[in-house]
Amino acid sequence: EEASQANDIWKLYDPHRQDEAAWALSLMSRLDHAIDTQELWVAFQPKASAASGEIIGAEALVRWQHPTRGLISPDQFIPVAEEANRIDRLTEFVLDRAVEGAASITALGHSFSIAVNLSTQMLLRPDLSEMIDTILARHQFPHASLTLEITETGQLVSSPLKLAMMKKLSQRGIQVSIDDYGTGNATLEYLKLLPSNEVKIDRRFVFNIVNDQLDRILVESTIDVAHNLGRTVVAEGVESEAVRAALVGMGCDVIQGFLVGKPVDLETLKRRVGIGRGQLRTG
Ligand code: C2E
Ligand code: MG
């Protein structure tokens, strides 16, 4: 702890912070270009029924293949885009590609739902609901098969405007998921206050349930609470068959993680849905 504190103080004098600011600026100046040229693209990570292994949907995860810096993680550029108020077009782009991709899978005769991560900042956009309606209509995709995953739930409960938009989206039939569940400090309150359909348990609690009794108790209790409130439970970060088996024993509904599949491009996902139904893959 002391070491990390010293580290924080040292950061204040870090000359690299200057570089970071310049880097953020250069990323944002390239954002529109990246969207137009498909440097920015959407990966799909499959979600499976925990019990049967059947693929029932996917989560859309944005990727930035930068020509000189290589693959940049969304954890690096999403916060920058939020800060620079550039999240609107990016979100619209991801939603459109995600829904288009999911619609192309349902067109093959598979029932399939799609989850998209939503920055809570977007909830301040007055026409968000109409924007989503337009995208769903364009691809003839049902509201009920779209899930919006919300991570910064704390910002939601403290903003009446954001909460009102969330309720509007939910009333339109869109599914709402509380992402990274368990990592905030008032998660039970969110379950009470938010119009959510799904609880997505953070992978830091999931990955070690086979070995760590405390994690196991936390996950099992979370599943019970969520089920008692009528929510679907998704476990993220499922990397092994042993973890899946433990989750099935606890009644978990849906699993996502490297055991089911890594995030892949749409064509790879389509092949996977076509040939892999009803069976899990390792690797
Ligand atoms: P998230 O929504 O919690 O997504 C799950 C992250 O865990 C993804 O990282 C995924 O690749 C990774 N992951 C999935 N399964 C496993 C596993 O079995 N083991 C391990 N170790 N990791 C796994 P990724 O793609 O780097 O995304 C990071 C975060 O960036 C996401 O966390 C999400 O909060 C955010 N994000 C991604 N795309 C978007 C987007 O289009 N819009 C917004 N606002 N945020 C996004
Ligand atoms: Mg997510």
Ligand code: MG
């Ligand atoms: Mg998550």
Ligand code: MG
């Ligand atoms: Mg996350």
